[in-house]
Amino acid sequence: LTACGCVVLWAPNSIDGVVAGLAVTYAGGALVPANSRYTAHEVADIVERTSAQLGIIADGFLGKTQIADLKALRADAPILDLAALDSIGITDADVDAVENAADAVSPDDVADVLFTSGTSGRPKGVRSAHRQSVAAASSWSTVGEVSGADRYLVISPFFHSYGYKVGVLVGLLHGCTIYPMATFDADAALALIAAEGLTMIPGAPAIFLGLLESQKFPRNDTSSLRFANK
Numbered sequence: 001l002t003a004c005g006c007v008v009l010w011a012p013n014s015i016d017g018v019v020a021g022l023a024v025t026y027a028g029g030a031l032v033p034a035n036s037r038y039t040a041h042e043v044a045d046i047v048e049r050t051s052a053q054l055g056i057i058a059d060g061f062l063g064k065t066q067i068a069d070l071k072a073l074r075a076d077a078p079i080l081d082l083a084a085l086d087s088i089g090i091t092d093a094d095v096d097a098v099e100n101a102a103d104a105v106s107p108d109d110v111a112d113v114l115f116t117s118g119t120s121g122r123p124k125g126v127r128s129a130h131r132q133s134v135a136a137a138s139s140w141s142t143v144g145e146v147s148g149a150d151r152y153l154v155i156s157p158f159f160h161s162y163g164y165k166v167g168v169l170v171g172l173l174h175g176c177t178i179y180p181m182a183t184f185d186a187d188a189a190l191a192l193i194a195a196e197g198l199t200m201i202p203g204a205p206a207i208f209l210g211l212l213e214s215q216k217f218p219r220n221d222t223s224s225l226r227f228a229n230k
Contacts, residue, residue, distance in 0.1 A: 005029050005030065005052075005053040006029065006031075006050040006052040007024045007029045007030070007032065007052060007054045007055070008032045008043065008046055008047050008050065008052045009021050009024070009031060009033050009034065009056045009082075009158075010034040010036065010038065010066065010070075011056065011082050011158075012058060013157060013180035013181055014058070014182060016058075016085070017082065017158055018158075018171075018178070018180065020056050020082060021158065022172065025111050025112065025130070028101040028105045028109065029053075030050075030112060030113055031111065032046060032113045032125070033112070033159035034159055035115070035159045036058075036157060039064075040064075040066055040070045040072075043055070043066075044070060044074045046123075046125075047074050049125065054080065055074070055077055055078070055080070056079075056080050056082050057070060057079060057080070057081060057082060058082045059083070105130065109129060110127050110129060111130040111132075112127075112128050112133060113125045113126065113127050113128075114161055114164070133169060136166075137173055140165075140166050141170045144170075144202070145227075146200070148174055148176055149176070149199075150176035150177070150199045150200050150227075151176065151179065151196055151197060152170070152178045152179065152199070152200040153178075153193070154178050155181045155203045156202070162202070166202060167202075179196065179198065184207060186210040186213070186216075186217075189201070190211060190214060190216050190217060190220040191216075191220065193220065193222050193224065193225065194220045198224055199224055199225060199226050200225070200226070200227045200228070201228045202229065208229075
């Protein structure tokens with residue numbers, strides 16, 4: 001990976017996805033989170049348009065054979081399985097190279113490229129520098145009074161700025177515990193709130209409507225929540 005080279009991450013919300021995404025930006029790359037509901041053809045288009053040097057894929061999410069399909073479409077870009085990243089051998093020289101690259105990253109280098117939904121045309125990639133992404137997360141968390149004691153359910157997808165910058169980066173800035181949810185399930189979310197004493201659930205109005213309409217809502221303790229809004 002060269003400095004500011006793009007890496008496409010095609011995966012649902014997960015701790016593995018968080019680690020992979022932060023590793024890219026730490027090493028000076030530009031993270032390009034792809035919509036986890038995209039098809040392989042749509043992701044291949046993102047890889048081509050960003051001249052991505054690498055694709056990291058959660059193979060099999062929602063029953064899709066993503067790696068095989070994407071490799072067939074983009075043979076020129078290495079494709080790695082997110083679940084197998086911890087088995088990749090690294091040397092001391094690799095570690096030194098990463099640390100040297102990290103030391104060279106500046107606040108004005110591109111940290112991420114997030115694509116619009118494409119509802120009004122072809123999706124457009126929006127670049128943000130490190131200082132911009134960190135500032136957005138910092139401003140939001142100041143309003144939300146986020147602290148390291150918070151336990152944060154991140155339902156908004158990481159490929160969206162709300163899930164990535166208000167979710168992952170806020171957790172990183174304040175050291176709070178985040179609980180990524182790959183797909184929204186109201187009953188599972190209510191059970192997690194009660195079991196883990198979650199304190200924060202930001203999200204779209206539909207999330208809260210789903211929680212309130214669940215038959216399990218009255219039977220689950222949600223008293224730990226201090227923050228639940230859009």
